[in-house]
Amino acid sequence: xxxxxxxxxxxxxxxxxxxxxxxxxxxxxEAPLPSPLVGKPVPDFALPLLGGDGVLAAAALRxxxxxxxxxxxxxxxxxxxxxxxxxxxxxxxxVGIAWMDDPEKTRAWLxxxxxxxxxxxxxxxxxxxxxxxxxxxxxxxxxxxxxxxxFKFAGVVTPEIWRRRIRPLLGGxx
Amino acid sequence: MRRGAILALxLALxLAxxxxxxxxxxxxxxxPALEARARALSKELRCVVCQxxxxxxxxxxxxxxxxxxxxxxxxxGDTDQRVVAAxxxxxxxxxxxxxxxxxxxxxxxxxxxxxxxxxGAAWVGAxxxxxxxxxxxxxxxxxxxxxxxxxxxxxxxxxxxLGVAGTAYLVLGRPGLPDQPVRPRLAERQGVEVAAxxxxxxxxxxxxxxxxxxxxxxRAWAMLGRAYLFLGRPAQAAAALRxxxxxxETDAATQGDLAEAxxxxxxxxxxxxxxxxxxxxxxxxxxxxxxYYLGVAALQRRDVARALARWRRxxxxxxxxxxxxxxxxxxIARLAEMxxxxxxx
Numbered sequence: 001x002x003x004x005x006x007x008x009x010x011x012x013x014x015x016x017x018x019x020x021x022x023x024x025x026x027x028x029x030e031a032p033l034p035s036p037l038v039g040k041p042v043p044d045f046a047l048p049l050l051g052g053d054g055v056l057a058a059a060a061l062r063x064x065x066x067x068x069x070x071x072x073x074x075x076x077x078x079x080x081x082x083x084x085x086x087x088x089x090x091x092x093x094x095v096g097i098a099w100m101d102d103p104e105k106t107r108a109w110l111x112x113x114x115x116x117x118x119x120x121x122x123x124x125x126x127x128x129x130x131x132x133x134x135x136x137x138x139x140x141x142x143x144x145x146x147x148x149x150x151f152k153f154a155g156v157v158t159p160e161i162w163r164r165r166i167r168p169l170l171g172g173x174x
Numbered sequence: 175m176r177r178g179a180i181l182a183l184x185l186a187l188x189l190a191x192x193x194x195x196x197x198x199x200x201x202x203x204x205x206p207a208l209e210a211r212a213r214a215l216s217k218e219l220r221c222v223v224c225q226x227x228x229x230x231x232x233x234x235x236x237x238x239x240x241x242x243x244x245x246x247x248x249x250x251g252d253t254d255q256r257v258v259a260a261x262x263x264x265x266x267x268x269x270x271x272x273x274x275x276x277x278x279x280x281x282x283x284x285x286x287x288x289x290x291x292x293x294g295a296a297w298v299g300a301x302x303x304x305x306x307x308x309x310x311x312x313x314x315x316x317x318x319x320x321x322x323x324x325x326x327x328x329x330x331x332x333x334x335x336l337g338v339a340g341t342a343y344l345v346l347g348r349p350g351l352p353d354q355p356v357r358p359r360l361a362e363r364q365g366v367e368v369a370a371x372x373x374x375x376x377x378x379x380x381x382x383x384x385x386x387x388x389x390x391x392x393r394a395w396a397m398l399g400r401a402y403l404f405l406g407r408p409a410q411a412a413a414a415l416r417x418x419x420x421x422x423e424t425d426a427a428t429q430g431d432l433a434e435a436x437x438x439x440x441x442x443x444x445x446x447x448x449x450x451x452x453x454x455x456x457x458x459x460x461x462x463x464x465x466y467y468l469g470v471a472a473l474q475r476r477d478v479a480r481a482l483a484r485w486r487r488x489x490x491x492x493x494x495x496x497x498x499x500x501x502x503x504x505x506i507a508r509l510a511e512m513x514x515x516x517x518x519x
Contacts, residue, residue, distance in 0.1 A: 008328060011292075012330050012331035015335055019338060035266065036262070036263060036264070037263075037264060043264070105442075126235070126236060126239030130239060130243055130264065136223065
């Protein structure tokens with residue numbers, strides 16, 4: 001009989017649980033969106049190089065692990081994570097995508113802060129950004145040697161994130 | 175680094191009072207059927223920047239780029255499904271405002287139905303027992319007592335649900351808030367009646383038609399540019415005003431409007447705009463707008479002293495309490511405070 005009574009409290013319990021979960025989830029800062037591209041081959045983008053006539057093509061990034069960093073001179077958070085890339089450039093190949101940015105301003109920005117990028121692709125009209133599923137800057141992707149995206153991070157990469165989550169992914173090939 | 179970030183933020187704020195570029199389709203497709211499909215699709219796709227707007231409603235840059243992509247793919251002959259599939263492959267189901275029915279979303283779609291069934295069953299069960307069915311009473315002596323005993327937890331659940339929903343609605347609900355289509359939004363931003371926006375759009379259309387046949391009329395180009403500027407279309411405004419100035423409308427007001435359109439378009443005071451503002455000051459030394467933007471340009475170069483000097487001079491030339499003067503004084507005070515300087519020289 002008591003079991004039967006207990007069942008009657010079930011809706012209330014379920015409701016309180018729902019409210020608790022909603023309360024916790026709503027009060028926490030937004031979690032980054034999961035990207036369906038992780039584990040998939042990198043979309044085949046090709047961008048003009050900053051300050052050159054070459055092309056930054058996704059296909060040319062195969063064969064070794066590469067970090068792709070989406071940044072812009074208008075992006076305040078990108079300036080915040082920039083020192084991480086300057087330090088990381090010594091132990092990894094980092095490629096930049098200058099997103100929705102005037103090449104002149106990108107160049108000036110890099111001249112002022114230092115240029116950690118092996119190459120920078122100019123993506124003024126979000127061509128590559130839409131292919132990569134970019135939702136904002138900065139955003140960082142790690143490509144494995146076989147061209148798969150093995151990691152995506154939206155937001156400012158801290159030294160901690162670099163050490164713990166990105167660098168281990170680069171270990172084998174570089 | 176920190177100071178640089180603050181300065182960058184300040185710059186963004188200085189340029190922020192001006193409306194950002196476009197709403198709605200920027201380059202509508204020539205084929206009306208295709209364009210209708212593009213609009214319909216855009217309404218179903220989520221702007222990943224704003225997250226609760228469709229890309230059709232959003233004026234975020236990324237939404238604009240996505241609208242372009244949708245139109246491009248439709249023009250290339252893709253079906254609606256393929257366009258959505260291509261975007262889903264990159265952004266996930268999140269990109270769709272209406273979640274698809276599939277195993278992962280089954281709880282989402284099924285939950286309301288399950289709640290309804292469960293509640294209905296409980297209701298019917300309680301009702302039957304109250305009816306005092308003889309056989310049920312015989313089989314279970316406790317059954318007759320159950321409805322009353324069961325009413326407490328169920329009523330409690332109901333009270334909690336209604337209480338929470340009611341409180342949330344009272345706190346967060348805005349039943350009177352209408353959604354804001356483009357024209358009222360513009361009207362609010364410009365501080366005018368909605369009818370004035372429609373009138374301005376009509377004027378722009380008439381001017382466009384006139385200039386199609388009489389492209390040499392400098393005044394008409396300048397007027398068209400001003401209309402575009404008013405309507406929050408700075409790229410078109412800059413192009414039209416440029417034509418007007420090149421054709422001889424070189425007075426301070428027109429040149430100033432041209433430079434302002436360029437600034438709104440780029441969200442940056444570049445060298446070309448700066449040159450024009452300097453030319454405006456040569457014609458009208460007290461022009462507050464030119465002084466203001468030349469100050470912003472100095473600030474872009476991190477030249478705080480020069481920015482302050484420009485703004486102070488412009489403010490001093492304006493009558494006490496005028497909108498420009500108030501605005502300039504506000505920015506002078508803020509910049510001075512940030513730099514630890516006294517607001518007055």
